[in-house]
Amino acid sequence: MGQRVPSVSKKSTISAGNKAARLGLHLAVIAVVMAAGLGIAMTLLGFWPALTVASLAVAGAGAGYWRIRNARAAATERAHSLVHHHTAYVAMWTGLPAFVLLLLWVALQGPIIDQLSISALPSEVLDGLSSDQISLLLSEIKNLAAGVRFGEPADYMVAAAERYGAWMHIAELAKIAVIAAIGLLGLSYSRSRITVAFRARQGVERIIIGLMIACSTIAIFTTIGIIGSLIFEALRFFQHVPVTEFLFGTRWEPQVAIRSDQVASLGAFGAVPVFLGTILISGIAIFVASVLGLPAAIYLSEFASTRVRGFVKPMLEILAGVPTIVYGFFAVLVIAPAIRNVFGNMLGLDTAPGSALAAGLVMGIMIIPFVSSLSDDAIGAVPQALKDGATALGATKSETVLQVVLPAALPGIAGGMLLAVSRAIGETMIVVMAAGIFASLTINPLDSVTTVTVQIVTLLIGDSEFDSPKTLSAFGLGLFLFVFTLMLNVMALRIVQKYRESYD
Amino acid sequence: MLTDLNLDLSASGKLSNVAPLLIDRPAGRAEAIAEIKISARGVNMWYGSKQALFDVDLEIPDRTVTALIGPSGCGKSTFLRTMNRMNDAILGARMEGDILFDGTDIYKGNVDPVQLRAQVGMVFQKPNPFPKSVYDNVAYGPRIHGIALSKEALDEIVEISLQKAGLWDEVKDRLQDSGTSLSGGQQQRLVIARAIAVSPEVILMDEPASALDPIATGRIEELIHELRENYCIVIVTHSMQQAARVSQRTAFFHMGTLIEAGDTADVFSNPLQQKTQDYISGRFG
Numbered sequence: 001m002g003q004r005v006p007s008v009s010k011k012s013t014i015s016a017g018n019k020a021a022r023l024g025l026h027l028a029v030i031a032v033v034m035a036a037g038l039g040i041a042m043t044l045l046g047f048w049p050a051l052t053v054a055s056l057a058v059a060g061a062g063a064g065y066w067r068i069r070n071a072r073a074a075a076t077e078r079a080h081s082l083v084h085h086h087t088a089y090v091a092m093w094t095g096l097p098a099f100v101l102l103l104l105w106v107a108l109q110g111p112i113i114d115q116l117s118i119s120a121l122p123s124e125v126l127d128g129l130s131s132d133q134i135s136l137l138l139s140e141i142k143n144l145a146a147g148v149r150f151g152e153p154a155d156y157m158v159a160a161a162e163r164y165g166a167w168m169h170i171a172e173l174a175k176i177a178v179i180a181a182i183g184l185l186g187l188s189y190s191r192s193r194i195t196v197a198f199r200a201r202q203g204v205e206r207i208i209i210g211l212m213i214a215c216s217t218i219a220i221f222t223t224i225g226i227i228g229s230l231i232f233e234a235l236r237f238f239q240h241v242p243v244t245e246f247l248f249g250t251r252w253e254p255q256v257a258i259r260s261d262q263v264a265s266l267g268a269f270g271a272v273p274v275f276l277g278t279i280l281i282s283g284i285a286i287f288v289a290s291v292l293g294l295p296a297a298i299y300l301s302e303f304a305s306t307r308v309r310g311f312v313k314p315m316l317e318i319l320a321g322v323p324t325i326v327y328g329f330f331a332v333l334v335i336a337p338a339i340r341n342v343f344g345n346m347l348g349l350d351t352a353p354g355s356a357l358a359a360g361l362v363m364g365i366m367i368i369p370f371v372s373s374l375s376d377d378a379i380g381a382v383p384q385a386l387k388d389g390a391t392a393l394g395a396t397k398s399e400t401v402l403q404v405v406l407p408a409a410l411p412g413i414a415g416g417m418l419l420a421v422s423r424a425i426g427e428t429m430i431v432v433m434a435a436g437i438f439a440s441l442t443i444n445p446l447d448s449v450t451t452v453t454v455q456i457v458t459l460l461i462g463d464s465e466f467d468s469p470k471t472l473s474a475f476g477l478g479l480f481l482f483v484f485t486l487m488l489n490v491m492a493l494r495i496v497q498k499y500r501e502s503y504d
Numbered sequence: 505m506l507t508d509l510n511l512d513l514s515a516s517g518k519l520s521n522v523a524p525l526l527i528d529r530p531a532g533r534a535e536a537i538a539e540i541k542i543s544a545r546g547v548n549m550w551y552g553s554k555q556a557l558f559d560v561d562l563e564i565p566d567r568t569v570t571a572l573i574g575p576s577g578c579g580k581s582t583f584l585r586t587m588n589r590m591n592d593a594i595l596g597a598r599m600e601g602d603i604l605f606d607g608t609d610i611y612k613g614n615v616d617p618v619q620l621r622a623q624v625g626m627v628f629q630k631p632n633p634f635p636k637s638v639y640d641n642v643a644y645g646p647r648i649h650g651i652a653l654s655k656e657a658l659d660e661i662v663e664i665s666l667q668k669a670g671l672w673d674e675v676k677d678r679l680q681d682s683g684t685s686l687s688g689g690q691q692q693r694l695v696i697a698r699a700i701a702v703s704p705e706v707i708l709m710d711e712p713a714s715a716l717d718p719i720a721t722g723r724i725e726e727l728i729h730e731l732r733e734n735y736c737i738v739i740v741t742h743s744m745q746q747a748a749r750v751s752q753r754t755a756f757f758h759m760g761t762l763i764e765a766g767d768t769a770d771v772f773s774n775p776l777q778q779k780t781q782d783y784i785s786g787r788f789g
Contacts, residue, residue, distance in 0.1 A: 385632040389695065392590060392626035393645040393702060394618045403644070408635045 049102050052176050056183035057095030063187055064090025067194045081200040089200040092207050093190030098183035105175050113171060114138055117164050122156050230482060233475035240469035241269040246476055248272065252439035254459060254470045269473050271480065273439035277449030281360045281431060282424040284445060288364025289420055293371030294413070300372070301379040302401050313376070320369035328433035331362035336434055343446055352436070352448040359435035360445065363424050370420040378412020379405055411496040418492040422485055428453040452481045541566040541706060541736040542587055547601035549582055549760075551594070556582045560601075560762045562755055566705075566736045569728060571751035571768065573744060575788065579760040580740045584708050587738065588624040589617040605706075622649050625699030629711040631691030633683030633698075638675050641683040641694055642666060645702035661701055669697035670727050689720025696727065707731065709739040713746065725750050744784060748772055756780045
């Protein structure tokens with residue numbers, strides 16, 4: 001017992017030192033984050049407006065702090081909330097409304113001034129102009145206001161540019177004035193509420209919960225926005241091409257004439273070959289990855305010595321860091337010729353120069369780390385008690401692993417597989433290089449096929465117009481890719497939920 | 505003087521494994537006369553450079569509940585795990601000495617730990633049913649050891665094991681439910697049924713009731729009492745009341761050393777060693 005005492009006191013001094021260091025680190029991190037936030041706000045929202053909001057918040061904090069300090073000094077009863085709650089309460093009430101207003105202002109200022117500038121133009125100028133031409137006119141005014149001149153602008157344009165510059169200037173000043181007014185209003189309101197009995201802690205917590213709700217709402221609305229734009233563009237595509245043709249057609253030849261004098265086919269938009277190609281290549285890839293990755297994971301987590309594991313696991317994970325274009329080289333220069341040699345020359349089969357097999361094999365190697373690393377983690381998370389239970393029943397190591405550990409790790413392994421599949425479906429570069437860009441309706445892995453993502457890329461590069469079915473079909477493909485991966489996700493979640501066991 | 509008595513014991517054990525257990529104190533009881541199932545001779549155990557057991561000699565009789573008691577870290581669980589070679593898998597674990605199971609040294613050359621564990625079952629502190637159905641949990645051992653030759657035989661083994669574990673009536677209508685969906689006490693009886701299903705001769709229990717509520721603990725203790733009829737049971741427990749309730753023999757460990765072993769009633773009411781006296785009266789531990 002006597003020996004323990006000094007070691008305990010030594011420990012406590014170390015932890016006190018650690019505590020100070022940790023506090024310092026915390027403060028430094030907070031300072032860096034706040035400075036970065038202010039920097040970003042200054043860049044995006046303007047230097048002076050952002051500075052105004054920040055100073056308002058600081059002023060609010062100071063006002064709240066002094067108010068509660070004095071109130072506590074004067075009061076006889078115990079304060080309900082701590083000093084920093086009151087401080088934060090006033091700071092938030094000062095800074096947040098001003099910040100929200102600033103965001104709204106920044107979002108709306110441009111369109112409103114644009115509208116004003118257009119309506120201030122002489123009406124004969126606007127007569128008979130399309131909306132595209134009006135927006136061209138508007139950017140000319142903005143250029144003029146910024147001092148960029150092309151040729152001799154008309155008088156009414158010069159006047160418009162001057163008006164535009166003046167309005168912008170007024171708007172900038174008004175912005176800061178309004179922000180400051182709102183901030184000060186919030187400050188005086190919240191400061192007036194600060195008393196010893198005021199429940200500032202609840203107030204602060206409500207505001208923080210509100211902020212978190214706002215953040216999650218933004219994420220949700222972004223998702224909805226992405227889906228919405230995808231559906232919108234896809235619907236435009238389906239005005240040109242019937243859904244049934246897209247879903248069930250077996251010919252994918254999206255080349256259509258861009259100008260009426262061009263010689264080109266009418267195009268065919270049956271997406272079946274494209275989806276079949278995607279499924280074929282992803283299927284080969286996931287097969288390769290699980291056949292190689294799962295045994296590797298089992299070996300690493302259950303059989304390998306610490307030294308082997310420490311060497312092999314990082315080596316496997318390096319595979320995840322290789323750029324996909326390098327895998328593409330590998331597929332084209334090594335795997336594709338090898339496949340041609342083996343299947344073409346030795347077995348005498350018809351082999352395309354780029355084949356689904358080459359792309360799938362290399363893609364499978366690429367996603368091995370997803371499968372092996374995540375499965376390894378899942379296997380490692382199986383409680384020792386389960387393994388002991390099997391061992392104590394006289395199960396051998398391999399029986400334990402196959403019959404007890406793997407079923408228990410299944411949800412994690414399924415998660416890893418799913419991640420690998422979605423990675424495979426989204427992969428473009430290897431397929432472009434190794435499997436080609438022409439859609440053919442085949443499940444022969446030695447044929448050249450294409451995938452959804454490759455098609456989207458080829459449709460959107462080069463000479464394209466945003467109202468031709470060729471370009472719009474990319475959105476149709478994108479929508480169906482989205483639905484497809486969503487279904488995969490839902491399926492995997494179901495599997496994971498069904499087989500999940502809780503170990504606590 | 506205790507060591508003298510133990511030497512005496514091991515001398516007799518060497519002659520024949522059916523030799524009656526010598527009564528190692530004058531006030532011994534009649535029921536102490538039983539066949540010796542396991543005897544440990546001079547067992548030393550190290551984890552890396554740390555020695556966990558010091559020269560332990562202990563005789564464990566058949567069809568008796570032997571309780572291993574002692575404060576945390578005293579080596580009682582380590583000793584328990586030497587008896588079915590569960591320490592083998594632990595990195596850096598090293599053992600010296602002999603453990604005789606029916607007279608055979610289980611650490612000598614041709615003993616297969618997998619075979620041994622089919623004869624020496626184990627139940628752990630936390631219930632650890634496999635993520636399989638109730639039926640498959642119990643059937644697991646018989647399956648891997650090829651005990652049942654037909655589906656009917658397997659069904660019978662599962663039913664008998666669950667009955668012996670006092671769980672049959674509660675689960676007979678949901679044999680296909682997941683074993684992990686049972687309550688904590690039911691899970692512990694399930695893993696006891698799983699251990700029984702391979703018809704072991706010895707059941708080792710490592711604090712089998714410490715994660716359970718008092719009612720479930722009571723059921724497990726009743727079960728241990730019933731199982732004693734047919735098995736040699738060794739139980740590690742932190743609860744001295746439990747040791748007093750369920751066991752006929754008690755061994756007290758302290759800091760890796762076996763301090764005292766004897767009939768439970770004697771160890772608790774009339775300990776020979778001061779340390780035992782102190783521990784039992786709650787002065788440390």
